[in-house]
Amino acid sequence: MKSGSKLEKVLTAGKFAITAELGPPQNANPEAIKKKAQHCLGVAEAVNITDNQTAIVRMSSIAAAAIAVSCGLEPVAQMVCRDRNRIAMQSDLLGAAALGIKNILCLSGDHQSFGNHPEAKNVYCLDSMQLISMVKQMRDEKTFISGDPIKEYEPKFFIGAVANPFADPFEFRVVRLAKKIQAGADFIQTQCIFDLDKFEKWMELVVKEGLHKKVYIMAGITPIRSSRALKYMKTEVAGMSIPDELIERMDAAEDPKEEGVNIACEMIERIKKIEGVSGLHLMPIGWESITPVILERTGLLPRPEVD
Amino acid sequence: MIVADRKPLQEILEYIKDYKKIMLMGCGGCVTVCFSGGAKAVELLASQIKMARKEQGNDIEIIECTPTRQCEYEFLEELKKDVESVEAVLSIACGVGVQAMAVHFPEMHTVPGLNTKFMGYPVEHALWEEKCAGCGDCVLEWTGGLCPISRCAKKLLNGPCGGSADGVCEVNKDNECVWQLIYDRLKKLGKLENLNQVRKPKDWRTSTNAGQRRIKFEEAML
Numbered sequence: 001m002k003s004g005s006k007l008e009k010v011l012t013a014g015k016f017a018i019t020a021e022l023g024p025p026q027n028a029n030p031e032a033i034k035k036k037a038q039h040c041l042g043v044a045e046a047v048n049i050t051d052n053q054t055a056i057v058r059m060s061s062i063a064a065a066a067i068a069v070s071c072g073l074e075p076v077a078q079m080v081c082r083d084r085n086r087i088a089m090q091s092d093l094l095g096a097a098a099l100g101i102k103n104i105l106c107l108s109g110d111h112q113s114f115g116n117h118p119e120a121k122n123v124y125c126l127d128s129m130q131l132i133s134m135v136k137q138m139r140d141e142k143t144f145i146s147g148d149p150i151k152e153y154e155p156k157f158f159i160g161a162v163a164n165p166f167a168d169p170f171e172f173r174v175v176r177l178a179k180k181i182q183a184g185a186d187f188i189q190t191q192c193i194f195d196l197d198k199f200e201k202w203m204e205l206v207v208k209e210g211l212h213k214k215v216y217i218m219a220g221i222t223p224i225r226s227s228r229a230l231k232y233m234k235t236e237v238a239g240m241s242i243p244d245e246l247i248e249r250m251d252a253a254e255d256p257k258e259e260g261v262n263i264a265c266e267m268i269e270r271i272k273k274i275e276g277v278s279g280l281h282l283m284p285i286g287w288e289s290i291t292p293v294i295l296e297r298t299g300l301l302p303r304p305e306v307d
Numbered sequence: 308m309i310v311a312d313r314k315p316l317q318e319i320l321e322y323i324k325d326y327k328k329i330m331l332m333g334c335g336g337c338v339t340v341c342f343s344g345g346a347k348a349v350e351l352l353a354s355q356i357k358m359a360r361k362e363q364g365n366d367i368e369i370i371e372c373t374p375t376r377q378c379e380y381e382f383l384e385e386l387k388k389d390v391e392s393v394e395a396v397l398s399i400a401c402g403v404g405v406q407a408m409a410v411h412f413p414e415m416h417t418v419p420g421l422n423t424k425f426m427g428y429p430v431e432h433a434l435w436e437e438k439c440a441g442c443g444d445c446v447l448e449w450t451g452g453l454c455p456i457s458r459c460a461k462k463l464l465n466g467p468c469g470g471s472a473d474g475v476c477e478v479n480k481d482n483e484c485v486w487q488l489i490y491d492r493l494k495k496l497g498k499l500e501n502l503n504q505v506r507k508p509k510d511w512r513t514s515t516n517a518g519q520r521r522i523k524f525e526e527a528m529l
């Protein structure tokens with residue numbers, strides 16, 4: 001075991017794994033985390049705690065992850081390259097491990113111009129690829145990125161990264177995944193999938209390269225409540241692929257919420273059959289209560305036991 | 308070349324509000340090429356300032372000049388007499404020129420009339436784009452001659468990020484995603500394998516991290 005996290009155990013046991021997502025509050029209230037954590041207990045192996053997502057200031061992902069640990073929930077603490085240099089990142093990684101956090105997700109991070117502090121200076125001392133290899137180096141070589149040794153108690157993380165099969169250039173997206181594996185990623189969560197055909201095409205290439213044997217791929221799913229949300233993502237979020245049929249189907253629905261759940265469930269059934277997919281990453285933006293409903297309907301509850 | 312842009316007139320007027328006689332000094336180098344600080348820009352700005360001050364009933368006298376390069380002491384030395392006859396110098400050279408001026412004439416109040424923006428070149432008539440951030444350790448050899456440090460909003464060495472779509476950068480829709488361009492160019496050159504290895508973290512010591520950087524050209528030392 002690399003980290004001994006529950007997520008690692010479920011994935012290495014060859015079981016279909018589930019992760020969910022929890023956004024920390026824009027204040028210092030620990031109860032907000034505890035309340036949201038209740039929705040996730042028993043539903044997912046681990047829960048991503050976002051790191052100032054969309055560049056909006058929120059409670060630190062590591063602090064929020066530590067609160068999640070205290071609630072009995074296993075966090076995947078996200079770490080972005082936007083706000084910290086390699087000194088601060090390594091320091092936070094030591095702190096995260098000391099607080100009982102076992103999974104880390106490495107991302108470059110949304111640019112500050114999207115958030116509520118567009119005047120901020122960004123850092124990007126490392127990029128996400130280099131962050132992954134730093135976390136691996138600390139774990140496997142027991143050294144800091146400078147080469148200095150870590151004397152015992154090295155931070156042992158199960159290392160996650162993201163992949164967006166829908167961004168350009170499409171042909172390069174598989175090479176980029178291979179690079180993340182080369183850097184040290186143990187598991188991958190994808191951008192939320194709406195264009196299943198394109199995702200299947202990407203997975204075919206991934207399988208052809210044998211990459212699914214080197215990393216656990218978790219397919220990103222975002223249940224939607226309205227066609228408006230879809231249209232917004234289609235026009236406003238770069239690197240998203242949203243088929244028009246999906247928008248038409250949501251437009252025509254009498255009960256859009258119910259239709260959104262139907263769509264998510266259909267997609268999950270199709271994804272379960274795709275070779276090389278090891279699990280799901282559920283990101284119901286502001287609709288956390290729907291996660292157990294969807295998992296129940298797709299036969300993914302109760303979650304498997306691992307020791 | 309260095310590309311700079313005029314500061315708003317109001318800001319400039321505020322800088323020189325206490326003076327009755329100034330020198331307006333342009334530069335015959337880069338800022339002449341990008342229209343912001345050459346002899347013509349000097350003439351135009353001088354007349355704008357005079358007009359504004361006339362309206363306030365507070366006339367100002369302006370000596371106009373445009374040395375070959377404001378960033379070299381020998382060109383500044385030639386202007387010594389005129390400089391010493393004014394109360395302040397308004398410089399519309401880049402920030403380098405302003406500093407050369409300020410250091411060479413330590414008694415003189417020198418203020419900037421431009422905002423120095425970047426190193427770049429005109430991609431079409433009257434449109435300049437940034438192309439180099441002077442990082443001190445150039446990577447253009449393996450990127451197909453395109454700079455990810457100055458042109459990628461996240462300075463990625465292992466791009467493109469997940470927001471690259473239709474060739475456009477997610478951060479600024481006016482910009483092409485430089486990583487898409489790098490990919491296309493390396494493909495054309497038959498060198499896509501340049502992107503197969505994870506590129507190591509950049510050593511930022513060569514960049515602007517430790518204050519002013521220096522270069523000594525030993526062979527030219529007297």
Ligand code: SF4
Nearest residue numbers: 439440442445446454
């Ligand atoms: S890599 Fe560095 S030196 Fe080379 S063009 Fe880019 S910023 Fe300039």
Ligand code: SF4
Nearest residue numbers: 459467468476477484
């Ligand atoms: S879209 Fe391209 S240029 Fe813009 S931040 Fe991402 S990789 Fe860099």
